[in-house]
Amino acid sequence: MKKLFFFGVLIIITSCATEKLNFSPLSNSFYSEAKSSDSDRGLKKSINIKENVNASEISNLISTFPKFKNTDLNNEVTNLKYSLQNYLYALDAGNMSGKDRSIKSFEKSYKKIQKLRQHLDKDDDEILNRYLVRLKTNISVIEDSLKGN
Template sequence: MKKFFLSALIIIVFGSCATEKGNTSPIATGITEKKANTGEDFSVKISENANAAEISNLLSTFPVFSKKEINEEVSVLKFSLQNYLYAIDAGNKSAKDKQLKGMQKSYRKIQKLRKSLTIDEDNILNRYLVRIKTNVAVIENAVNGNKKQ
């Protein structure tokens, strides 16, 4: 009986962890456009953007890994992501682009370093990185698609 209860508990835990919140719409909400004196600019309301909210949630729940180098690079990635969201919220294109380049650099470095992780840690890290990359891509498409050609 004890074994059955333990098995059922493990199945329930894994089942509940396997389900993720689905993104109801691939289109970002809260996008507005404005013209600046120096050219075309953008503004995205981060507080109303579902993708930005998911990125913030991922940053706050990011796990700690067994390798110090990966944890340090994850900190750099998190810092760049936070500044990226702030730059978008402020409508600062140059800061957004700079932080995006920093995120890409950290992302590539993490991809190289993750080979030293255990399979379980690698899978967890991969899940976080894919979700971050997907949400950033949706935000970038919304910002870039919002500009007039």
């Protein structure tokens, strides 16, 4: 009888002391939302760059950006790529001040590239224009989606 009582108490203690693991992704997200305060929810605006089509296209454009004969233009394109990479990293991390700095750097490089475009032949100018328009369009879509949140 003492053994039965001891095992009964042991089972009750262990069942109360441990929680059953829940592998459901929904319950984890609900728990973390319930735990965070209302002010925390409003501040976090990040984009998962692995799942965002516009961020993926920006990354693809960075990797396929053509080289030109003009070395000054190529140097400025390198600066543009660097600021775009920083933009994507800041988006992924939810770093809004870093994102804003990267956009300003992008705009500065973009303006310099626009001035250097005058020295390109017509075909290279059209190629460069296509890349720049697609980059600006994707950034605008991402920025609009952030403002909508």
